[in-house]
Amino acid sequence: MNKNDRIIAAFLVSLGVFSSGVATQYVRSLTPDQKIVLLQASDTAGTAVPVDNTNTLPVPARK
Amino acid sequence: MIRLRKFGVVVGTRCTFDCRHCLLDKRKRKRSLREREKRLLCEVVRRYAPASLSFTGGETTLYVDDINRISSALPKNSKSNPGIVTNGGFASSVREARRMLASIRGLTYVQMSYDKFHAEFLPKSRLENLFNVCRELGIGFRVVTTLQSPLDLKITAELGAIGGFEVAVQKICDIGEAKKNGLAFRHFVFDKKVLSQVCPNRDQLVYQCGRGFSVCCSNLIYNGFGKYCLHKTPEDHFNSEFYKRMRNAVLGRLFVQHGGDPESLRPEHSSPCALCEHIFRTTDIVKTWPKK
Numbered sequence: 001m002n003k004n005d006r007i008i009a010a011f012l013v014s015l016g017v018f019s020s021g022v023a024t025q026y027v028r029s030l031t032p033d034q035k036i037v038l039l040q041a042s043d044t045a046g047t048a049v050p051v052d053n054t055n056t057l058p059v060p061a062r063k
Numbered sequence: 064m065i066r067l068r069k070f071g072v073v074v075g076t077r078c079t080f081d082c083r084h085c086l087l088d089k090r091k092r093k094r095s096l097r098e099r100e101k102r103l104l105c106e107v108v109r110r111y112a113p114a115s116l117s118f119t120g121g122e123t124t125l126y127v128d129d130i131n132r133i134s135s136a137l138p139k140n141s142k143s144n145p146g147i148v149t150n151g152g153f154a155s156s157v158r159e160a161r162r163m164l165a166s167i168r169g170l171t172y173v174q175m176s177y178d179k180f181h182a183e184f185l186p187k188s189r190l191e192n193l194f195n196v197c198r199e200l201g202i203g204f205r206v207v208t209t210l211q212s213p214l215d216l217k218i219t220a221e222l223g224a225i226g227g228f229e230v231a232v233q234k235i236c237d238i239g240e241a242k243k244n245g246l247a248f249r250h251f252v253f254d255k256k257v258l259s260q261v262c263p264n265r266d267q268l269v270y271q272c273g274r275g276f277s278v279c280c281s282n283l284i285y286n287g288f289g290k291y292c293l294h295k296t297p298e299d300h301f302n303s304e305f306y307k308r309m310r311n312a313v314l315g316r317l318f319v320q321h322g323g324d325p326e327s328l329r330p331e332h333s334s335p336c337a338l339c340e341h342i343f344r345t346t347d348i349v350k351t352w353p354k355k
Binding site for chain 2: 011012015016017018019021022025026029034037038040041042043044047048049050051
């Protein structure tokens with residue numbers, strides 16, 4: 001994996017989308033265009049956080 | 064002694080949108096709280112004074128009177144943070160957003176649902192209106208966005224451009240309209256991490272409008288296992304067989320304990336809620352339930 005692939009995988013893991021092993025497999029399956037989409041998302045998603053799979057209850061957000 | 068730190072109320076199931084990925088079956092989107100439920104919820108809130116009290120739906124802004132009545136039952140010295148989950152459809156203008164938020168007493172935060180499915184009904188300007196008014200009024204604000212695939216994360220760039228609010232990312236569960244329309248998150252392969260996970264909602268109690276109390280707010284409730292996990296009162300729920308088993312259960316261990324073979328698990332079992340449903344559906348766990 002190159003540097004961008006690792007960035008994408010880390011991004012997916014940080015958001016709880018996949019575990020690290022699965023994230024690596026997933027990134028390897030992506031087309032170049034798909035990688036660009038996720039790379040751009042990782043670049044601008046500074047405030048993105050994971051939520052538990054079905055947790056629809058908010059926690060008090062910062063005002 | 065029961066401590067209820069986080070309490071959520073599904074205050075009704077009517078909605079102003081018709082999202083294809085809704086967790087509610089379209090046919091079940093007509094519920095409102097009955098009078099006895101409102102009295103019960105007021106009593107629960109008064110007795111337990113949860114630190115976090117949140118209202119979800121359906122669309123919560125269709126139920127402002129009920130929300131106000133229940134949150135008004137909080138003790139005077141309560142440090143609770145009432146909040147709502149909303150689709151933001153009411154925020155057609157800054158003025159309308161202000162009017163609606165001002166009508167909800169004691170509101171401390173707003174969680175807005177926005178993703179490619181909500182976007183079919185909601186112009187982005189309404190999200191901006193709501194965010195700006197929350198900021199102006201000192202009300203917390205965040206967006207929850209759901210994923211059908213990781214590529215849907217591109218929306219985080221779009222949201223980041225609007226403002227510095229938090230964006231919470233959630234996979235679409237295989238329930239309700241999402242299940243009917245085949246829109247649940249597509250797991251790439253079976254992710255073994257789920258075997259070491261626990262119920263993600265075990266620390267939160269939810270009241271489901273017209274149905275009862277449970278820590279479950281997902282697959283078991285919506286896919287036919289409500290009789291095991293829904294109860295008439297919080298006390299009944301916390302003393303239930305379901306709660307006793309699930310509050311400390313590691314899902315992989317529970318699956319094996321009840322005769323499941325981890326090698327048989329498929330990609331769609333990769334979320335805790337999907338695995339939990341699979342356990343109830345395919346193992347002998349319900350046969351070991353004590354008879355009433």
